Amino acid sequence: MKDVFLKKLALVTFGLAITGSGFAGASKEPMSAEQLRNGLVRFALANNELAPVLNSASRLEGPSADFLRAQLLLASGRTEDAISELKAVIDGDYHRADAALLLGKTLLHYQDPEAQQWLELAVRVGGRETGSEAGFYLAELHRSNGHSEKAGQVLGGLAAGYWAAVGYMNLASDYAREDLNAVRALVSLRVALAMAEQDPEVSRRKVLTGRLLVRAGYLALQNNDYDKAISFLEGVSLDGDNNLTAQALYFHGLALSKKGSSRAAMQSWHRAKKYPLAYPGVADSWIGMGRGYDLSGYLGQSGEAYLAATAALESERVTLRNLAEQIREGGAYNTLLAKARDTGVEWFLADHRIKTQPRIAYLHELLQEPEAQKAVSRVAELDAVGSELEREARDLDVFIRSLKSQLTTLSRQKPDVVGGLLSTQRFLHKELSALSAQPLSAIQRARLDAVAETLAETSTDLTTFGRSVQNQPLELERLLAEARSLKSSTERLYGQVQVLRREADRQLDELALEFVSEQDRRMVLVQDKAEQQIAHLYEYLAVSKMEGREP
Amino acid sequence: MFGAQKDRKAVKTRRLTAVVLLFAVSACVTSLSRASELDSRIEALKSQVHEHSANVFALQQSILHPANTRLAVFLTLGAGDTLELDSVELYLDGEPVASHLYSARELRSLDNGGVQQLFTGNLSSGEHELKTVVSAQAANDHFVRRESVYRFTKRPGPFRIQMSLDAQAPDFEPRVVFHEWK
Structure with a gap:
């Protein structure tokens, strides 16, 4: 935050040096009607x-009018009109890159192949931020078509920052999937880390860097490069209350264990165990503790750790069954989101809740999936x-009642409503003339002038008001008819919204239930592993006893 | 014999796998197309709802805020991007009438020339007082909360006030400049 402000400060100082008094004058001028309308839309x-x-x-x-109009059309659901308007903006002189990026993104959403040409244009004519964002989407388009090399070429031309970093992260996933060794993927992740450092938005940079480090750590671990994995994973912040920290702790423990440091590994797993079992790596950390005790020669504690793991996993399965039941009864949106949002007076405990409530942890995990994000945003x-x-x-309803009551009041009212007000007006005018004739100070004179001005305006208003009072019943009838329609x-x-809502709810429920049963399968798998380990342990103890040697 | 059986078995397994895969892919495609069809229907309905809401808003304005007594207060940010606005509270004749907490997106919009209609209401003709309380973080990292008072005379007809917020170097003290539009 401080860095950002220092940069802003430097920019402002620089700007002042160049523009001189122009800057100070900017805020002193009232807006024009055009600026007001454009500003309100913005x-x-x-x-x-x-x-x-x-x-x-x-x-x-003004120059921004067409682009604002296109954005307004897009935001209000008139996509076809927005696309035509955006094409017109691209043919014009202003906001060409922004319009090309928006058009490219919109067409990409509808999987229209035309998206590519607009994204390419945005990369060509856009500034640093717009060009980088367009480049990212263009690279994603190439990736989704299976052209990793092309995606890499596009990313190579982008300025360092958030968009390039995310692009390289995604490219690394492709390389990790395609290649037999992790070299290309690790190089991509290193580049992404370097790119992410240039992102000025601190919170965004922190999350992205954590994600990159966990991925790099995992890849190094897969590549049997344990020291490298440890160095990556130790860079992940432990302050995070998300799944990244838990995952990083598990991998860190695994790397240490592979290096033969079981005690150090157990320290990491012990920390990972404090996170909800919903997060990846936590269930394995529970088993890891048993394995760690086993390798350190504490067989009794090892057995206890495995038993604790199976108990925890069994309890988690009960939670998952309850969650599935709640989703079936009340819907996924209500169970996972609406209730999670209702923090009441304990809002200040929100951070703590994330770590302790399985429901929120599972919601967090479910929302890692793009399909789930879309389904939730639809609902x-x-x-x-x-x-x-x-x-x-x-x-x-209120308007209709109020308009009806106004019409009733008007029908009962005397026709000459304005007459009384006009006589008061005449009286006030007389009083004002009498006061004006008195010897007055400059301040008093100014105050009387202001009163005279108001009185003159009221007089004009009363005359027009008299005419409009006669038309009022008609106007009220018109408003009433409009309100009713x-x-x-x-x-x-x-009614239409409710129909669509039911359909969207059904799709989200399906996704959530599938996710919950997948989590249950995961728990069963880990539980089986733990039970196998317990069986091995008992077998070993029995054999040792039979052979008459110390276990 | 066993070899031929094995081959037949392998072919059968491959066929079964292909059928399962085909089902999985077609199920995935169906669910995707179902989702995208729903998206198109939502988009079409959204457009109708927005148009409808604009009409309701226009009716609301004509009923609730007749042009003659209407007062509208707008907020703009001065050039320079030196103020991280946190919240604005607005008091009219001592009564709180509007307040707003700003999101990062709204701040970016204000920085880029966005205008917020902070308040619309009815006011009788005559003298009135508008008080604004601004909480913000200035470019020198100081958190500030400042009050500004503006006295004005409402005349018949629509009346609009523009509040322009600024904080300039070297002290980055937030200032509110008021403009009247008659």
């Missing part, structure tokens, strides 16, 4: 509250749309 796109600005999309002006989006429509229906379309749309 902010609405950031906080996703599009309703207030959607109707002003056609009135946007969340429909949930938000449904809530918004419910709110609108409530508001429209909107209420009925709200109900219709709410």
